[in-house]
Amino acid sequence: MTGTGGDNMNGPVRSSSGLIHKPDVRITVLFLGVLAVSCLVLYEFANPFEFMPSSFGSSSDSDSLSMLYQQTYKRKIDLELERVLNKASMKGKTVILTTLNDAWAEPGSVFDLFLESFQIGNGTKKLLNNLVIISLDQKAHARCLAIHPHCYALKTEGLDSSSEALFMSEDYLKMMWRRIEFLNTVLQMGYSFVFTDADIMWLRNPFPRFYPRVDFQIACDKYYGNPEDRNNRPNGGFTYVRSNPRTILFYRFWFMSRKTYPGQHDQDVLNKIKKDRVLEKIELTMRFLDTAYFGGFCERSKDFNKVCTMHANCCYGLGTKVHDLKIVLEDWKNYTSLPPNERASASPSWRAPQNCRT
Ligand SMILES: *[C@@H]1O[C@H](CO)[C@@H](O)[C@H](O)[C@H]1NC(C)=O
Numbered sequence: 001m002t003g004t005g006g007d008n009m010n011g012p013v014r015s016s017s018g019l020i021h022k023p024d025v026r027i028t029v030l031f032l033g034v035l036a037v038s039c040l041v042l043y044e045f046a047n048p049f050e051f052m053p054s055s056f057g058s059s060s061d062s063d064s065l066s067m068l069y070q071q072t073y074k075r076k077i078d079l080e081l082e083r084v085l086n087k088a089s090m091k092g093k094t095v096i097l098t099t100l101n102d103a104w105a106e107p108g109s110v111f112d113l114f115l116e117s118f119q120i121g122n123g124t125k126k127l128l129n130n131l132v133i134i135s136l137d138q139k140a141h142a143r144c145l146a147i148h149p150h151c152y153a154l155k156t157e158g159l160d161s162s163s164e165a166l167f168m169s170e171d172y173l174k175m176m177w178r179r180i181e182f183l184n185t186v187l188q189m190g191y192s193f194v195f196t197d198a199d200i201m202w203l204r205n206p207f208p209r210f211y212p213r214v215d216f217q218i219a220c221d222k223y224y225g226n227p228e229d230r231n232n233r234p235n236g237g238f239t240y241v242r243s244n245p246r247t248i249l250f251y252r253f254w255f256m257s258r259k260t261y262p263g264q265h266d267q268d269v270l271n272k273i274k275k276d277r278v279l280e281k282i283e284l285t286m287r288f289l290d291t292a293y294f295g296g297f298c299e300r301s302k303d304f305n306k307v308c309t310m311h312a313n314c315c316y317g318l319g320t321k322v323h324d325l326k327i328v329l330e331d332w333k334n335y336t337s338l339p340p341n342e343r344a345s346a347s348p349s350w351r352a353p354q355n356c357r358t
């Protein structure tokens with residue numbers, strides 16, 4: 001996903017298109033109203049798909065909200081998705097998810113480096129059993145099936161994700177928002193997840209570093225030292241989300257907010273809504289993850305003894321990413337090949353980013 005610097009698929013960068021609108025107060029107010037109704041979700045949580053409020057009244061705003069509910073709830077239970085998630089799930093119904101398109105799935109590209117990181121990371125190999133690849137097109141799905149046990153093909157109407165969607169193009173935005181919608185579905189199915197972009201190298205098991213009992217945790221492009229400070233600059237490419245009624249509502253609100261901020265991608269919108277009082281009403285707990293453990297090219301994990309993940313954020317272009325991520329893996333191998341006593345006292349530094357720096 002995109003960093004402030006946009007670490008994206010490919011193509012030129014720069015977020016917001018100048019189409020910044022003031023938050024649509026009406027929608028927010030309506031959403032708060034709907035929250036009352038949404039208490040029903042608490043009761044329907046065990047079987048959320050059957051929940052569908054029959055009416056919100058007669059105004060057109062209510063109609064559009066009602067439509068949102070339909071989009072969220074009136075879907076068929078996806079048996080294939082349930083099967084894949086169930087098979088990959090660790091204890092406590094938790095899975096690791098990533099999305100993959102054709103370009104990233106090519107041999108020697110991002111996907112291979114991603115899988116290699118799990119192999120050479122410390123305590124990460126076993127997590128491959130819990131990793132589900134959400135393929136966005138036919139070719140990516142075929143490659144996944146060939147080399148990984150847990151693959152799910154996400155169908156998106158009217159979208160050809162196999163071509164490298166240009167950053168912030170219409171297709172790109174559609175794909176990003178489709179992902180938020182999909183993750184909401186996963187939460188509704190009762191699965192908690194770690195979502196990770198595939199251009200994130202997993203060098204250590206991140207679970208011991210997550211905050212216990214927090215609903216929503218997210219890595220940062222820029223981390224200012226306090227995990228609760230909403231001014232931190234989150235990067236949606238790495239999140240840990242626990243499935244519960246609060247996170248389901250939050251993802252729905254996030255997805256709805258794309259209409260309030262048209263032309264913007266999910267991460268920009270998250271920055272807009274992260275302080276919204278709706279999140280207080282939901283009582284969502286949120287933490288920002290320290291780049292000391294969850295680093296990236298925007299802000300690296302300096303200490304090799306601490307690093308869990310390294311993200312090729314603040315980096316544009318597929319070739320550039322691949323080049324620099326290879327260096328990250330080499331540096332890591334060099335570090336882990338040191339004898340343990342030397343490792344603890346060594347203070348190596350990353351040779352990456354190189355090409356990503358510009
Ligand atoms: C490998 O690690 C050693 C010890 O930290 C260091 O001196 C050397 O420069 C490293 N080599 C590379 C290529 O990073």
Ligand SMILES: *[C@@H]1O[C@H](CO)[C@@H](O)[C@H](O)[C@H]1NC(C)=O
Nearest residue numbers: 122123204305335336340343
């Ligand atoms: C990997 O983890 C084991 C067990 O926690 C630890 O003893 C070892 O030092 C770790 N190695 C690295 C490279 O962190």
